[in-house]
Amino acid sequence: MQNDFIIYNTLSRKKEKFEPINPPFVGLYVCGPTVYGDAHLGHARPAITFDLLFRYLQHMGYKVRYVRNITDVGHLENDADEGEDKIAKKARLEQLEPMEIVQYYSDRYHKNMEELNVLKPSIEPRASGHIIEQQQMIDKILEAGYAYEKDGSVYFDVEKYSKDYNYGKLSGRVLDDLKSNTRELAGQDEKRNPFDFALWKKAKPEHIMRWPSVWSDGFPGWHLECSVMSTKYLGEKFDIHGGGMDLLFPHHESEIAQSTAANGSESVKYWMHNNMITIKGQKMGKSLGNFITLDEFFTGKHELLDQAYAPMTVRFFILQAHYRSTLDFSPEALVASEKGLQRLLTAVKSIDKIKPQKESTVNVNELKEKCYAAINDDLNSPILISHLFDGVKMINSLVENKQSITAKDLEELKQLYNSFVFDILGLRDDNSSIGGNKLNEVVDLILNIRYNAKSNKDFATSDKIRDELQSLGFVIKDRKDGSDWELK
């Protein structure tokens, strides 16, 4: 029924038709968070982008295994050799066990993801739970001759690998450029070349996150976990690997190299990368310190924010831009999303008010086809949303009987909005459930009293009720025969 699903493959730098390796199964791997701090707006982007992908693949009927890792071993701080483990550093700072930090921030991440209505992945493996597998992969790479050991550490031999394969095929790097451009960093004397990267790193005495191995007491290198866990759960060949654009190089490039070196062939068919969220034109990121955490958005507690933003506002904000474009954050842009989302959700609710007629003067099928065409075109959610807004006008004119629709088309329309708004875009109408049924009944009761007062032209009473409710945060929307309300 649907047309071809097209996705942009970073590997080919082209849009390609999506054809799973083993239909109806689809393997999807996405780089998850390093849990050493609260998730910020930037973390929401890949989560939501690939949630959209996950949801749409399922909508199309695929059986998807979605693997999103948690990096809890920690990447190396500063540089691959002399830095200390990020998690370990934080742990020492706060006098906590590393795993305590990991647990704390994992829980908070999960809470944020739930608030954003991001579906749980099928498997969420942790790097620390796959040390043995990582060591096994190092063995394979050593056996294949693409790695070397030096003083208890093991490094990937990029130059050797480049003779047989193409290191740089994903990111477009050229080894010669890397040679001349790679910064000379202190303490790199163990490596044959500065662009070699660690597969296993011997731990220093003060380094508390460590595991025994034949090479040394140490810890795995920072690209290895993804190669290992994707292979373990999705096989040596799988369909889609996603992540942020900032991981393209060196992380994903090195993943390809590791998997190829160990298995003899490439593992990923489609590479997908989401772009960055910017703030004042600059990437929002940890290193620049210009990030706003998701909790700060949800509570409004940040100097750049003058109000709280609901998780669904943040989700909608992100979906209103294409995932491969940068998205510039500003309070104004978020307010715009908040209002737009409200308008969309209100319209969806009012579909139930439409009364079917004998004929349709609106074209539901055309709308439906446009929606599928948009999502099929590399997950073009902004275009999809623009069509949904066109449909909002249609819905509103149907509610006001300016257009008519048959029962069959009406059912179709309702399904269309349910599918796209809730199932695929993953939006949620938080207002309809706020406070539970009792509150709804109480507010309705009060508004009924006000309506009676109004009918009796007792405006003093009716306005008092309205004003007091408003000061409690209710928005009162008068209709001819009563009032609607919502909690702001």
Add this chain to the structure above:
RNA sequence: GGUCAGUUGGCCGAGUGGCUAGGCUCUGGUCUGCAAAACCAGCUACGGCGGUUCGAAUCCGCCACUGACCUCCA
């Protein structure tokens, strides 16, 4: 310095060689006891300079600017 992106109306953001998304703001209107909300309508932009073309914001060249990656980063 190298590699790669981008520069769209007040703001955020799509997009295509001609038919000139969408949201928000703003303006006008409808509705209304007033207000709010809601709804309707209007607002016609594509960094600069050349070129290709009947026609370019969309293709090509040059320039300018911004950003990403090259070091942990989603």
